[in-house]
Amino acid sequence: MNLKELSHLLGLSQTTVSRALNGYPEVSEATRARVVAAAQKHSYSPNTRAQGLATGLSRCIGHVISVNDSGEMVNPIFGDFMAGAGETYAAHGYDMMVTRVGQADEADIYRNLKARGAVDGLVVHAPRKNDPRLPLLTEIGLPFVVHGRSTGATVDYSWLDVNNRRAFRDAAAYLTSLGHRRIALINGQEELDFAIRRREGFEAALAEAGIAVDPALMARGEMTEDYGHACAARMLDAQDPPTAFLAASIICASGVRRALDERGLRPGADVSIATFDDCLSYFGNGSTVPVFTAMQSSVRAAGATLAQMLLDRIDDPTGPHQQTLWEAEFVIGASTDKVKD
Amino acid sequence: MNLKELSHLLGLSQTTVSRALNGYPEVSEATRARVVAAAQKHSYSPNTRAQGLATGLSRCIGHVISVNDSGEMVNPIFGDFMAGAGETYAAHGYDMMVTRVGQADEADIYRNLKARGAVDGLVVHAPRKNDPRLPLLTEIGLPFVVHGRSTGATVDYSWLDVNNRRAFRDAAAYLTSLGHRRIALINGQEELDFAIRRREGFEAALAEAGIAVDPALMARGEMTEDYGHACAARMLDAQDPPTAFLAASIICASGVRRALDERGLRPGADVSIATFDDCLSYFGNGSTVPVFTAMQSSVRAAGATLAQMLLDRIDDPTGPHQQTLWEAEFVIGASTDKVKD
DNA sequence: CAAAGTTGTCAAAGCGCTTTGGAATGCGCA
């Protein structure tokens, strides 16, 4: 069923039917009602591609997930982010496209997305320091918003970020206030901007407490459960082990916890763990009392909000950039306690 | 840059340029080389929508993720599955579209996807028993493949599934062989077909060992960490607690483990845990020796294979259906041991 | 009652591509 057939059926022109369906005022309400009913009855929906060709818009948003060439790590927050963003898109009649890309051909992919007119805009995930994507996208004129920020960016851009520096500073300060002085940071990959900020926050808190940073207590890497476990195991088995851990994600933290359990150490009572919590739907932080002391911020909410920011930007590509900083909520759970001596 | 401009630049007709780029034989190699070079230089890529309109194909695959209306659970395997599928799509020049859908308007969404010509085919996730989507998609003529199977389906269809029944039968049998007789099943939602099969396998193994099933030791629900923890906590605190657990996913299992830890019980030595493992990239099952005794099957590989099956099907929509059953690999880890008495 | 404005509708152009059905060109061969 297409426009032509439908308009024939109704004895109207394609113009009128199109206008009736798209809410233009030049068509009488009686006609509109008749058209809408017929469209419903014959389950007519305009062909996406034809509509896009005619309007010059794709009504589609791109999400480029970069897969680093070495590992084949998929970001665990991806699903929840998409669920949040998808809600917003659906409400505005947008589709959502996902493109996988290695880092080698990164620029090509973005250029291609633009050249093909495949998307009207896109969300930049996992921004790095001096991320080359921001100037690139600005140059080729593809509207975008960034989940996070990029230190050293030479262009202005829209972003939504969590105050990672503050969150980690506060969490580390909380641990020092409990008397901990051997605090380990199990950080994400420090190519990523948020990980840099987290480290800075961590170091600031230590400095404030007059504690020297110990490189042996700072790890960086892909935030898997196994990574959390391996780092914690190594540190706990070393001489002068940490009495507290600061983990980059609840999945990491769960690996840290496993390392404690293996050694007969109880989280909280023996060794403290604090973690960042993205509020993943499949990995909550306990239902009643929080399992982990955590800095939490919903990645799903971030997805929904960023999607809205992007749609706004597509509506008005020359308007001012929206820049939003969320504070993580700090909750105290069962995994931290005064240092044991 | 579009075809018209490019052909003007080259002093050729649009036809010739289009044919040159699409590898048609009617154009001389010299001309083709010249055209390809120019396209490269001006970074020309055909407009997706125009191309689609002309060919009648979208070169896009849909993935519909159903979000159940109550909870807002996102399937943790989603990211890894998409990463696998995306690789295949990219290699064949296909895009990947994600649509979020509640269960209420499910049929509408699928119909709409077809009517709009938004996708050339799609992957059905999380099939249920007698899943209405299979006859629906067959009726509206949208090629699809199913990740899993649907008991009671009235139509023939292509699928790839893991032998869940066998996997859970074997794992349960392994536990009984270790002397366990109080074995708990922490299952997924039993609306989902795979969960039904798992339960059947579990029950079969118990029957073979002459053990009566105890409803108090069988849970079903969304496979979150918290769910695994809550079920295990409840069962362990009851009188006559289980001596072994069979968990539906490694995330669930990790919740079960937490319940053990809280109670000072050691996995393996005190209480055994076996689990299904989807080989998620961010939640491996230990790097050297497996943490959990597990039935493992890579969901990422499933994504890649299913994508290929779908592309085959789109190529030849009337051909025979491909139906593939994978056996999970059973690995023995540190989380199981002889029953303690 | 003619002129001017409103309202509801339409024919046709155009979005950027593919593809059909020719049409030139060059070549060998009679």
Add this chain to the structure above:
DNA sequence: TGCGCATTCCAAAGCGCTTTGACAACTTTG
């Protein structure tokens, strides 16, 4: 020289939609 046959290229139609500009058919106004 002239004919047939590849080879190489092209003009134009068409994919399904939106949108411009025009036009009837009615109202309103002076």
